[in-house]
Amino acid sequence: MSIVAEPLNIQQDPGGYRYSYEPFLLANWILPEKGARILDIGTGCGVIPMLLITRQPALEITAVEIQPALYRQAVLNIESHGMSDRIRIFQGDYREWAPRMERASFDWILSNPPYRKINSGKINPNQEKAVARHELMLNLEHLVVASAPLLKDGGKLSLAYPFERMAEVKTTLTRHHLPPGRSLLVFGQERKAPKICLIEGVKGGADRNPREETLTIRHSDGNYTNAMKDIYASFNYPERTDRLGKK
Template sequence: MSESVETKSGESVDVLFDGALKIIQSRSGYRFSLDALLLARFATIKPRDRVIDLGTGNGVIALILARRHPEVEITGVELQNALAERAARNVALNQLDGRVSLGRGDVRAARSIAAPEHFDAVVCNPPYRRRASGRISPVEEKKIACHEIHGELGDFINAGFFLLRTKGRMAVVYWAERAVDLLASLRQAGLEPKRLRMVHSFAQDEASLVLVEAVKGGRSGVEILPPLIVYRAAQEYSEEVTAMLAGKF
């Protein structure tokens, strides 16, 4: 790891996979959560794929994918300047400059991001909350990351369709309570849901998240995977999540 990358006041450096990855994050602003790791693990990535992460935040998904798939080309796009700059430092910190490229971009203007049909796979962890729903954080980074302030679900899905080649794949993590919105948006855009997995905090709980992978121009028919359980007891991760957090994907 590079030790010359600057960290700023109000930032922390957190580790993943027993220190294999280091992530600079704001202490009070946007911070990645388990959602990002689940998505990076769920997405189907093939050798020599060109992959784009829409709304990359601090770059954690792009970095995990680069670590898991050393033969792929990864691009991260972020709207917020502060997050995009932090993501760039994270790429340098983890010495992945030659593997991960970053840029500032708006999913509502997909043509400004890249040429159409340029990518084989899209990953996306979009804002879950509608613009006026729930408590809106006074912290700008959190507000934009969590609420549809600068891009609704459909904007992310349509950008994915534009950027994907035919038969390319888009993997999304989203709130389970908005699963119908996600599935409808994907199909309406021409991305057919092919794999779906619900995520539950505990086995007896309702699902909190849904993971969906869709194929551009794919045939109808979806594979429903076994549910993913995060905890097996209070403050004790399930075996599957424990292995994932250790980097055993």
């Protein structure tokens, strides 16, 4: 895996939505080949596409973001790192954008989408944070329905969701002919319940016995595990100490 000479300097609005560790997990987990066409849904400030390019420069990435302020931030981040030739970004509602795209055009679609259902928990008064955290603009069903036609045969849809929604995600993927493949259970801390899960739906069918792996973010003393340190270091983020699971 390649590492950029200098760490990415990804700018974020201090008062707006700020990413946690999920983008690093997703970017580390997917395995795109050279030249793969990738779509990132709800790209935020553009962190996932930029992380992917540091690993594999020869990718063709498209990103979509509905919130204008985050879209503008992503454009600035991508341009400032000289990645505009490999990352195209669009501003708009994915549900309206997806039907206009060529069918079967992506090898991999990924998303770190809004986690919470509308009737689950208090909605943040900050509009940017609210849209990023609650399914106000894009729910699981919309996401899968819009994505399935865009995948090539054998293409993969990789999603990050809270562990308690894992069964729902698998059922939704299966219902729309993207049977679940690999999964990763992410434990925020040792000896605690899983916090989130990464799940992969495969167009045309997954392995009969898909792998279910695990990853622990922190030891019980609060320090990062070696596995998580290795992930951050592989993206040249060895000192990353952002909030744990504060999506």
